[in-house]
Amino acid sequence: MMIGYELKLATPLAAFFVLFFVAPLLILLYVSLQADPGMTRMTAAQFGRFLLDPFSLGVLLRTLFLGVQVTLLCLLLGFPLAWCYLRGPAWLQPVLILVVLLPLLTSVVVRTFAWIVILGRQGIVNAALMSLGLIDTPLRLLYTEGGVVVALAQVQMPLMVLPLITALSRINRSLDDASAALGAGAWRGFWRVTVPLSLPGIIAGCMLTYAAAITAFITQSLVGGGQMLFMPMYIYQQATALQNWPFAAAISIIFLAAVLAVISVFKALGRLSQARANA
Amino acid sequence: MRRRDGWEALSFRLTMWGLAAVAFLLLIMPSVVVIVVSFTSGFSLKFPPPGYSFRWYVALLDAWQLQFAAMNSLKVALWTTGLSVLLGVPAALAIARSPTARAKALDSLFMSPLILPALSFGLAALMFFSLIGLPVSPLTLVAGHVIVCVPFILRTTIASIAQLEFSLLESSASLGATRLYTFRRITLPLIRPGILAGAFIAFMSSFDNVPVSLFLRDARTDMLPIRMWQDLEGRLDVSIAAVSGVLIVITLSLMMLMERLAGLSRRLR
Numbered sequence: 001m002m003i004g005y006e007l008k009l010a011t012p013l014a015a016f017f018v019l020f021f022v023a024p025l026l027i028l029l030y031v032s033l034q035a036d037p038g039m040t041r042m043t044a045a046q047f048g049r050f051l052l053d054p055f056s057l058g059v060l061l062r063t064l065f066l067g068v069q070v071t072l073l074c075l076l077l078g079f080p081l082a083w084c085y086l087r088g089p090a091w092l093q094p095v096l097i098l099v100v101l102l103p104l105l106t107s108v109v110v111r112t113f114a115w116i117v118i119l120g121r122q123g124i125v126n127a128a129l130m131s132l133g134l135i136d137t138p139l140r141l142l143y144t145e146g147g148v149v150v151a152l153a154q155v156q157m158p159l160m161v162l163p164l165i166t167a168l169s170r171i172n173r174s175l176d177d178a179s180a181a182l183g184a185g186a187w188r189g190f191w192r193v194t195v196p197l198s199l200p201g202i203i204a205g206c207m208l209t210y211a212a213a214i215t216a217f218i219t220q221s222l223v224g225g226g227q228m229l230f231m232p233m234y235i236y237q238q239a240t241a242l243q244n245w246p247f248a249a250a251i252s253i254i255f256l257a258a259v260l261a262v263i264s265v266f267k268a269l270g271r272l273s274q275a276r277a278n279a
Numbered sequence: 280m281r282r283r284d285g286w287e288a289l290s291f292r293l294t295m296w297g298l299a300a301v302a303f304l305l306l307i308m309p310s311v312v313v314i315v316v317s318f319t320s321g322f323s324l325k326f327p328p329p330g331y332s333f334r335w336y337v338a339l340l341d342a343w344q345l346q347f348a349a350m351n352s353l354k355v356a357l358w359t360t361g362l363s364v365l366l367g368v369p370a371a372l373a374i375a376r377s378p379t380a381r382a383k384a385l386d387s388l389f390m391s392p393l394i395l396p397a398l399s400f401g402l403a404a405l406m407f408f409s410l411i412g413l414p415v416s417p418l419t420l421v422a423g424h425v426i427v428c429v430p431f432i433l434r435t436t437i438a439s440i441a442q443l444e445f446s447l448l449e450s451s452a453s454l455g456a457t458r459l460y461t462f463r464r465i466t467l468p469l470i471r472p473g474i475l476a477g478a479f480i481a482f483m484s485s486f487d488n489v490p491v492s493l494f495l496r497d498a499r500t501d502m503l504p505i506r507m508w509q510d511l512e513g514r515l516d517v518s519i520a521a522v523s524g525v526l527i528v529i530t531l532s533l534m535m536l537m538e539r540l541a542g543l544s545r546r547l548r
């Protein structure tokens with residue numbers, strides 16, 4: 001008897017994806033191999049131009065490193081939050097889930113705008129520090145890399161916390177008791193039992209956070225300002241302001257490849273941790 | 280020995296709850312700050328505001344550019360969500376329970392827009408449409424939005440299909456119900472919350488999309504997040520705070536509604 005549905009039900013969406021997703025990406029690759037904006041000759045020169053240019057490479061590395069900082073900060077704060085969500089009193093759970101979900105669904109421009117208000121010269125951080133007498137003149141917090149990292153950590157935190165909650169809720173609570181009964185202290189039990197068992201969730205959360213942080217165009221450009229260039233803005237500038245489509249396409253391909261490389265490392269780690277958690 | 284245990288347990292709990300409190304503040308502070316600042320009586324984004332008033336909300340009533348952009352974003356988000364449901368739900372039914380390699384490959388393909396940089400995709404789509412001679416229009420915009428929004432519907436729908444009780448469908452079939460009848464009367468009502476939750480997230484992310492809209496809208500189709508972004512790049516306008524206040528309140532209300540109707544928080548994990 002047939003209960004499942006035939007694969008042909010996926011045909012309309014598959015056709016839609018081939019037309020509007022696969023074809024555009026192939027076109028992107030094709031344009032990136034053009035010698036000039038007039039598209040007269042095929043060459044790989046655009047890639048050479050990027051990979052041999054210290055400025056371009058610097059933008060790529062800075063973007064990839066930004067993702068690392070944001071991911072680590074999200075993990076440092078997100079893991080305890082997920083842990084407290086599961087260990088805290090029952091009334092706290094709906095409050096916490098609301099606080100985690102609200103940023104996920106609020107417009108990114110709104111969330112970023114909030115950070116402009118918080119980090120600005122007349123913002124809440126400077127006002128607090130000045131009223132405490134810790135500083136005399138407002139600090140420059142906006143348009144700094146630290147500001148971008150903190151703002152992005154808030155914007156992407158839900159992507160870290162949700163998979164962590166799922167992973168932590170799958171861990172059998174009696175393992176904690178067992179580890180305590182066997183004489184392991186709270187910290188030891190945490191590092192030897194909880195963290196290894198939640199590794200699949202940690203890796204899934206890190207992957208989502210990292211991918212979102214390095215491509216977060218709006219937050220990067222508004223909090224980072226004009227001086228700090230990251231890959232998405234670099235692509236946008238080359239494509240629109242300079243109308244240099246072949247170079248913009250080549251940067252896009254390099255960026256896509258970098259993201260895919262990082263993702264596949266995370267995926268490989270995920271498979272390893274899954275195998276260990278099941279073993 | 281016992282005393283050391285006590286200290287260790289205490290330091291562990293303090294660290295965890297302390298860091299969680301920082302995370303909690305970090306998550307909630309921006310929304311609170313925006314709401315407070317939006318009621319300022321002054322002309323700057325000073326915090327705390329010098330006084331409180333509704334003036335910036337009143338000013339929104341005359342802000343026709345923002346209203347026009349908001350209407351465009353709403354229309355595109357509705358079309359995107361409708362089309363994403365029509366294409367996504369059948370696809371979810373097809374791949375949810377299929378163990379074949381082809382279904383797995385389709386799943387990866389459909390999910391890839393979630394991971395790949397949306398800006399690169401937006402640029403690729405612009406190049407594609409201009410090379411095949413199709414000018415950008417609301418139509419191309421919706422096509423691009425569907426690509427980046429349909430994964431949300433697939434994810435929640437596939438998850439709710441996975442939780443279906445097989446035996447229900449089997450007994451319906453053994454009682455002589457046709458497959459269409461079984462789908463309409465049993466499968467669809469059971470997976471409806473999953474579809475609804477996915478459609479809601481797809482709607483919100485289309486309404487909020489910048490990287491794809493940036494390339495695929497035409498000059499007449501001003502979109503709200505882009506309008507706000509460009510306003511913020513230029514000058515720090517307090518009316519953006521009022522728009523943000525309105526958006527936060529709408530998001531919060533829709534979220535609570537969806538929690539009731541579809542158990543949103545359970546479906547996002």
